[in-house]
Amino acid sequence: MTEETTGAAPVGRHVRVVLVDDHRMFRTGVQAEIGETARTGVEVVGEAADVDQAVTVITATRPEVVLLDVHLPGGGGVEVLRRCAPLMAAAENPVRFLALSVSDAAEDVIGVIRGGARGYVTKTITGTDLVNSVFRVQEGDAVFSPRLAGFVLDAFASTDAPPVDEDLDRLTQREREVLRLIARGYAYKEIAKQLFISVKTVESHVSAVLRKLQLSNRHELTRWATARRLV
Amino acid sequence: MPVSTAPRPPHPTDADDPPQRKLYRSADGRMLGGVARGLAGHLGLPVVWVRLAFLGLFMWGDGLGVLLYAAFWVFVPLGVGGRTGHRSFFETLPDGTRRLRKPDRGQITALIALCIGAGIFISKVQLGGTSGRYVWPTLLVGAGVVLVWRQADNARRAHWGAAAGRNARLLQIARGFAGVALVGVGLTVFIVVRGSAAQLGNVLTAALAVLVGIALLAGPWLIRMTQDLSEERLMRIRAQERAEVAAHVHDSVLHTLTLIQRNAEDVGEVRRLARAQERELRNWLYKPEGTGKDEAEEPTTLAEAVKKTAADVEDHHGVPIEVVVVGDCPLDERLGAQIQAAREAMVNAAKYGGDGGPVQVYAEVEGQTVFVSVRDRGPGFDIDAVPDDRMGVRESIIGRMQRNGGTARLRSAPDGGTEVELEMERAANAA
Numbered sequence: 001m002t003e004e005t006t007g008a009a010p011v012g013r014h015v016r017v018v019l020v021d022d023h024r025m026f027r028t029g030v031q032a033e034i035g036e037t038a039r040t041g042v043e044v045v046g047e048a049a050d051v052d053q054a055v056t057v058i059t060a061t062r063p064e065v066v067l068l069d070v071h072l073p074g075g076g077g078v079e080v081l082r083r084c085a086p087l088m089a090a091a092e093n094p095v096r097f098l099a100l101s102v103s104d105a106a107e108d109v110i111g112v113i114r115g116g117a118r119g120y121v122t123k124t125i126t127g128t129d130l131v132n133s134v135f136r137v138q139e140g141d142a143v144f145s146p147r148l149a150g151f152v153l154d155a156f157a158s159t160d161a162p163p164v165d166e167d168l169d170r171l172t173q174r175e176r177e178v179l180r181l182i183a184r185g186y187a188y189k190e191i192a193k194q195l196f197i198s199v200k201t202v203e204s205h206v207s208a209v210l211r212k213l214q215l216s217n218r219h220e221l222t223r224w225a226t227a228r229r230l231v
Numbered sequence: 232m233p234v235s236t237a238p239r240p241p242h243p244t245d246a247d248d249p250p251q252r253k254l255y256r257s258a259d260g261r262m263l264g265g266v267a268r269g270l271a272g273h274l275g276l277p278v279v280w281v282r283l284a285f286l287g288l289f290m291w292g293d294g295l296g297v298l299l300y301a302a303f304w305v306f307v308p309l310g311v312g313g314r315t316g317h318r319s320f321f322e323t324l325p326d327g328t329r330r331l332r333k334p335d336r337g338q339i340t341a342l343i344a345l346c347i348g349a350g351i352f353i354s355k356v357q358l359g360g361t362s363g364r365y366v367w368p369t370l371l372v373g374a375g376v377v378l379v380w381r382q383a384d385n386a387r388r389a390h391w392g393a394a395a396g397r398n399a400r401l402l403q404i405a406r407g408f409a410g411v412a413l414v415g416v417g418l419t420v421f422i423v424v425r426g427s428a429a430q431l432g433n434v435l436t437a438a439l440a441v442l443v444g445i446a447l448l449a450g451p452w453l454i455r456m457t458q459d460l461s462e463e464r465l466m467r468i469r470a471q472e473r474a475e476v477a478a479h480v481h482d483s484v485l486h487t488l489t490l491i492q493r494n495a496e497d498v499g500e501v502r503r504l505a506r507a508q509e510r511e512l513r514n515w516l517y518k519p520e521g522t523g524k525d526e527a528e529e530p531t532t533l534a535e536a537v538k539k540t541a542a543d544v545e546d547h548h549g550v551p552i553e554v555v556v557v558g559d560c561p562l563d564e565r566l567g568a569q570i571q572a573a574r575e576a577m578v579n580a581a582k583y584g585g586d587g588g589p590v591q592v593y594a595e596v597e598g599q600t601v602f603v604s605v606r607d608r609g610p611g612f613d614i615d616a617v618p619d620d621r622m623g624v625r626e627s628i629i630g631r632m633q634r635n636g637g638t639a640r641l642r643s644a645p646d647g648g649t650e651v652e653l654e655m656e657r658a659a660n661a662a
Contacts, residue, residue, distance in 0.1 A: 105516075149555070150555035150557050153557040157558060180593075180595070183557065184555075184604050185553065185591025186644075189646065193646070
């Protein structure tokens with residue numbers, strides 16, 4: 001995944017993060033890469049290795065962003081999202097989730113997004129990109145990796161089935177263009193240049209897609225059609 | 232209850248002969264219950280002899296033959312007896328198609344013999360006499376029972392072979408019903424002939440009541456038992472699948488880890504090994520139905536071909552290539568050319584732009600159009616600055632696409648790096 005590489009975090013930026021992952025080695029690695037608060041602006045306030053722990057830690061520390069592994073003992077990332085739903089919906093300081101996974105299975109990825117995560121990145125992401133993604137999620141924007149964009153395009157592909165809800169079951173031409181460029185490895189800034197729109201507009205398109213992804217009742221999305229469409 | 236008193240085989244056992252042969256009823260090449268064939272295989276005699284012996288007992292043994300045969304049928308488990316090696320119901324023709332196996336000569340002979348025997352048996356019993364009143368119903372009941380038992384055998388055998396098609400299943404159900412109907416008719420005739428027709432209603436009501444009672448008593452238990460059985464079978468299949476994946480994955484992962492330790496100084500090699508192993512694992516874990524294709528197999532669809540090409544280039548040049556594919560379609564000649572052009576683009580990206588991060592490959596099938604883009608984050612290059620005698624990009628990418636009716640565009644990406652866009656219409660006859 002490629003994001004704007006701005007190096008250190010802008011001055012004055014600060015975000016409180018909880019790491020949820022069942023592999024201690026991975027948590028240590030992430031901590032070392034992004035947890036140096038003075039340099040990155042990221043402060044890791046808690047860690048958890050399974051679902052129950054995660055819910056406890058998140059409730060106790062009320063972080064702004066949770067880095068959430070998709071595969072967890074005790075029901076997976078989806079279960080954490082389900083049990084933290086009230087915290088996500090809170091009007092004051094809502095907790096936001098960014099899914100982090102090695103998985104390539106469309107149903108895992110789309111499952112956590114529909115569960116309420118604001119984005120999905122693979123664990124191969126560089127430290128800088130991860131920091132940027134965390135701040136983006138903190139601001140309420142969505143973070144799409146190229147792979148997630150590909151899954152979404154597949155899921156919303158034109159089928160013969162009539163949409164149940166016109167607003168939620170279809171992507172607009174513009175949203176499709178944006179997703180396509182994300183899938184091709186463009187950063188938001190590059191997409192903005194390419195389509196002659198502002199970065200803010202790109203972000204709002206991506207957020208709109210995220211909303212559709214979470215609310216659509218399209219059967220492809222609810223059934224997680226993982227088989228590729230043979231046209 | 233297999234018959235355990237196995238007689239010595241008539242000849243010294245070969246090395247590949249099982250030391251203790253159990254008596255099984257033969258599941259294939261059989262006429263009725265497979266008893267004769269099983270016995271023949273067990274005793275090492277030609278099956279025709281055994282069948283003739285049974286036939287003789289049928290006709291002149293005053294029912295002894297029937298009893299013996301029935302006893303064998305009930306108590307001897309169905310297995311693969313009387314055959315060396317398993318013969319399926321189907322045979323594969325030289326041209327690769329499968330068809331139902333034609334019955335062999337012995338079976339036909341046996342069938343004819345059976346018909347003749349049945350004829351003699353019926354003619355021996357005086358039809359129309361007092362005893363004749365019982366013969367027909369008895370025969371009906373017998374035929375019904377045979378049908379149902381055969382059906383039970385088939386159901387058991389279905390677990391070994393491939394799942395039966397719909398027609399075969401319908402046939403099975405029809406057979407079972409026919410058997411039950413025959414038994415029912417036979418019994419009814421029996422009762423009607425013995426008693427008077429006036430009592431038939433009472434008898435039927437009573438019988439029905441008994442049947443309903445049995446169903447009520449045994450039903451829940453039977454249902455639970457079948458559910459338990461199917462659940463257990465499912466678990467077993469799952470465990471088998473898991474074991475298979477684990478075995479495959481363990482070996483290759485351990486192998487790779489060994490190689491990584493051995494090549495610890497060679498950063499490029501370590502990276503290449505790790506990527507290759509990661510790809511293989513993903514292939515195994517995230518392919519639908521869990522059947523990861525080996526990379527050695529020839530791809531048949533666009534998505535497979537793009538992934539395989541990227542994997543080859545990745546292995547060869549040691550630069551990570553991220554692939555995203557949306558939609559899919561079968562490969563045709565034009566798309567083959569497009570894949571070739573994409574390969575060239577990936578090689579260029581890996582060679583000249585691989586330092587800026589992973590190469591990003593995107594392929595999309597939209598209706599009749601297939602679009603592939605390859606982008607790197609290297610220094611970028613200007614095609615007009617390339618001297619005319621350097622034919623690499625011009626020939627192998629742009630020229631190849633144009634010759635096959637597609638288009639290729641090279642350009643510098645907005646924030647550095649190069650991007651190659653390949654577009655191709657699919658062949659019109661593609662489904």
